[in-house]
Amino acid sequence: MKLQKPKGTRDFYPEDMAWRQHLCDAWRKVSIRNGFEQVDGPIFERLDLYKVKSGEGIVSELFHFNDRGGRGLALRPEFTPTLARMVADRASSLPRPTKWFCIPNCCRAENPQRGRLREFWQWNIDMLGIDSPVADAEAIFTAVDFFREMGLNSSHLRIKISHRQTVRHILSKLGVGDDRMLAAFELLDRRDKMEPEEFAEAAAPLGLDAASAGRFDEVCRMKYAAGRLDAMREALSIHEQIEDLAALDEQLHAFGIADWCEYDLGVVRGLAYYTGTVFEVHEATGAMRAVAGGGRYDNLIELFDGPSMPAVGFGMGDVVISLVLFDKGLIPEHLAARPDVFIVPVSDAAAARLPGVLADLRSRGLHTRFSYRSTRNLGKLLKEASSLRARYALILDDRLAEARAHLKDMESGEQEEVMLTEVATRVNSHTVVES
């Protein structure tokens, strides 16, 4: 192939596009019923914006370029910096909390793999100006609401939750100083890929001796079901320092989503900017990369020159969730738009009248189609109507002289004579509301 699409991108043929739209529609629907309002920003930003949060190292992961004035620009790799900029700009006039969602396409100059492409769509929801654990739980609930909407249940996915403060307390108790805390988080994030000796070696400079390092490792590998904080307290021998997690735990129960959640102190999300709750959603067998990730980032808006403003949110890419839904057989088969009416003329005379009838029905809002083939073979034309999954076939025959035609219900096979002027109301009244 001479003209290839760029590495890591996708073409959306009608079937693919129908799925993408279906997914985005579900994201939008769920966002709205959870009280979020849609926003968007530019698809490219000034390169500097991305350095604010992620540092100079981010540049190699970006598609960036200069405009004719020499300004450094970059395609957005995520939406959060844009969001932070937008919020910082109007912070004083925004309601508290402000609940926003968006579904931007984002580009990252990474090496593509299964579940990871160079362009993807990412659902983001954020709640700003509220630091209550209710908000943390509501963010997680919104994700669960979406999963349920798509037919997933708590046996398909695990929401792994940790809390920066809780982990900080544990590390502190094991002897890690505040100045080494960030390094300790990084080590925690990488521990699964390290040999025990290697881990111990890396832990030493953090102020952890062999025994503490071993305990650190052990503690972070343990998982606790939501509601089993007592077990965690017991195992960690910390009794008073996990109020944050306890408050979240209570809310997760109140929202009825505790069965989806477990505490896993190994979840760090690699990000320096998370300040409290952090969570990741994984396929239950752990086979794939994370479906979604998020948490609380109370300092971010300030970092972008805004006021001090607490925030919590998450992001979910279209790629991994689509793989999961495909794996579970949860992608609906028929997503193409269904015609309301398929017009079938039985004669040349009737065919001559077709455009007028078609125009009328379309102007009344009906999805109306006809065949471009020259055949008058009724069987073949109905077959075409059937393969398009049309709800009704409108057969234009000799009754046309009296402005009447036969309307055939393609589901039941029943057919009745109707006046052309009645077709639209007839079809609308019979049409069952479905997505």
Place this chain on the structure above:
RNA sequence: GUGACUGUAGCUCAGUUGGUUAGAGCACGUGGUUGUGGUCCACGGGGUCGGGGGUUCGAGUCCCCUCAGUCACCCCA
């Protein structure tokens, strides 16, 4: 960006130790013409075997490079 594996029609794949005009199923198109439906029959379009170069009398089959996909690393905002 580094390494490993893979690459035949839109999709799923055949293609014998290198040997003549590269096949099947599905999908797609036309026809089976006075007729009521995803069936059936016939015919047809579509591949420079990812691309380029090399070895050879001859390469889809062997070698090199390149591109893309998959996996691991990096990273995962």
